[in-house]
Amino acid sequence: MHLSNSHNAADGSTILLVEDEALLREMLEETLIEAGYGVVSAASGEEAARLLIRTPLPRAVVTDINLGRARMDGWGLARLARENDPSCGILYVSGDSAHRWASNGVPRSILLPKPFAPAQLVQALSDLLIRTS
Template identity: 50%
Template sequence: MANSESLPVILIVEDETLIQTLVEEALADGGFETAIAPSAEEAVTLLRSGVTDYRALVTDINLKGNMNGWEVARRAREIDPAFPIVYMTGAAADEWASQGVPNSVLLVKPFAPAQILTAVSQLLNAAAQGQS
């Protein structure tokens, strides 16, 4: 039974435990629930399942496995063209213009925990204003 006051769930795609924890705690402190996918493939499976109504995606770019964060974001946008996307990267920032989806945010590691919360909140607010 769904709780009408349930918190928005943010899907975090990150294979480094330390960063997973940092992002998870920052979003939890901001009033969000989180789900963790350690690989791009797992994230796409979770998004496609429709079991959870994820409100945004926070993804690392360089992930273990066959897919990267750019691909996860494109798959998320196939499901919902307005899906809020926040990218995190230490090395791939220069690829954002060519690889990133429109209306996304890129955070370069290391970033302050507050930056992730601000980025997600801004995208969710923009998405909410876009719905009439």
């Protein structure tokens, strides 16, 4: 796990990042660390599910919806995260499943359509954490 010493609005909150594309996952992780978040990352829904039961629990989950050939997609992962911690923030990122957010997304979640700029990710996560605190 990477933890930043930055003392900005992120305040070192731990974020679980779930993205099956390695290069994109690394870029998103770097963006979040630079913004002051602690990041734990996973390449699949199953790997992320194992990380959700660790302590400290993540303050939020940033997840792609389509996670390759994994059996657990971002929708299922978000529901599991909320079962573990009802206050966990959920930020979905997706290029092709945005139209299903209203019916499949958990309440009080945010959807950030791909492609997006790194600053948009940081702003969306900041907005989400303010809403869920």
